[in-house]
Amino acid sequence: MSASRHVTTKILATMGPASESVHRARALVQAGVSAFRMNFSHGSHEEHAVRFNTVREVAKDLGRHVPIIADMQGPKLRCGRIAGGSMQLNFGDRVEAILGETAPEGVIPIPHEELFEALKADDVVMLDDGFLRLSVIEAGEKRIEFKVEVPGKLTDRKGINIPGRKLRIDALTEKDKADLAFALEQNTDYIALSFVQTAEDVHNARKLIGDRARIISKIEKPSALDELDAIVAASDGVMVARGDLGVELPLEMVPPAQRRIIRTARAQGKLCIVATQMLQSMIDSPTPTRAEASDTATAVYYGADAVMLSAESAVGRHPEAAVAIMARIIRAASSDPSYFEDMDLLDLDGDDHSVPQALATAASFAADVTKASAIVASTNSGSTAYTISQHRPIMPIVAVTPNDKTARQLGLAWGVEPILIDHQDDFESMSRTAVQTCRERMNLEADDHIVLLAGIPTGRTGGTNTLKIIRVGDAS
Structure with missing residues (x-):
């Protein structure tokens, strides 16, 4: 068997409405899927139980060993309910935020006391996946004054990101703990942890999980990069969660961060998954862009264990085509004569003398x-x-x-x-x-x-x- 004929980098597909039927899941495995992800940010336990059974049934029928990753939602920082349903934030405006679910007209409600504890003057806050950007003028225990740097309309319950600050908040919420218990009952193979900031977050999860599943830490916070070596050491694998990471990091810093995360995981002998928007245009289009093909190939050349499809396979119009094209990209990259030469350029962890x-x-x-x-x-x-x-x-x-x-x-x-x-x-x-x-x-x-x-x-x-x-x- 030549190097170009065996599977190197694996394909991880997110299961959702577009891929949850038995016949569609079977087609995805036959097209090249090696593992499935269950996204616990969406769907009920009853829906996920059906999906677990579907994967196990398809794997048995095809004589394959198909792992399942249960991806925990993690804590979500969101604004409260805006008076009147929305408010316009204009460039240069000064706007007030207060602690609570609701606030008077023209004031942003934020129901997270941890955020008020963490923010300092000159800090940056991103709202609505980075479409709105505010800078802190004055911060207090229950009140913050912002200046609008990137304007737009703010509506109810939009997400909040705080680049560069660690928050006093557990990686596992009460919802996550209930989801975790359910996933372990379903005999999941991996647990993906969201909002990991420190190695302690992984250790705390390990106390609940034990040896019932392996742990994959999602690197989606810039603060996690400060403790990357320790987080990787505490985990069984990591995921380059480029969606949230790209909100809190400048866009130009995401590729270097991806490369560093992959190299760190490989050096420690831990799994590494590259995720988010790999073939994003294929949610609607039957073919990807050339840039998306190059992006996927780059992850393969770096030596990632797996590349992940999110909405492309969960809700997209062409899940089988997305998998088939991703498999072709992997085969082409791993058949490149220089592929394995580049793999040898990485120095493995010299501290492992086992x-x-x-x-x-x-x-x-x-x-x-x-x-x-x-x-x-x-x-x-x-x-x-x-x-x-x-x-x-x-x-x-x-x-x-x-x-x-x-x-x-x-x-x-x-x-x-x-x-x-x-x-x-x-x-x-x-x-x-x-x-x-x-x-x-x-x-x-x-x-x-x-x-x-x-x-x-x-x-x-x-x-x-x-x-x-x-x-x-x-x-x-």
């Missing part, structure tokens, strides 16, 4: 030298396969596991094909199973090689300690 890291490094090197057809990772928890994936080898990573949930979770990792197998009693039976598994999926000949990473004795989580180079003809 045995699994040493074995993964050795396996990647050995596979390259022997021109192996695949690297096979025998894994219970998935950690061996994730560590190999960190090295972005040119050959496929086949992860064999007796754990169904591990197989699903690995479906999101770069270059990994998860395979569910029976428990193997000894290393020799594992070696035979590894060769048989690869033979079933690749056109291997007797002189071909695979590289196997496994543990002796078998079946122990975290017990990977053995590397074996196997000539296919010797394992029959």
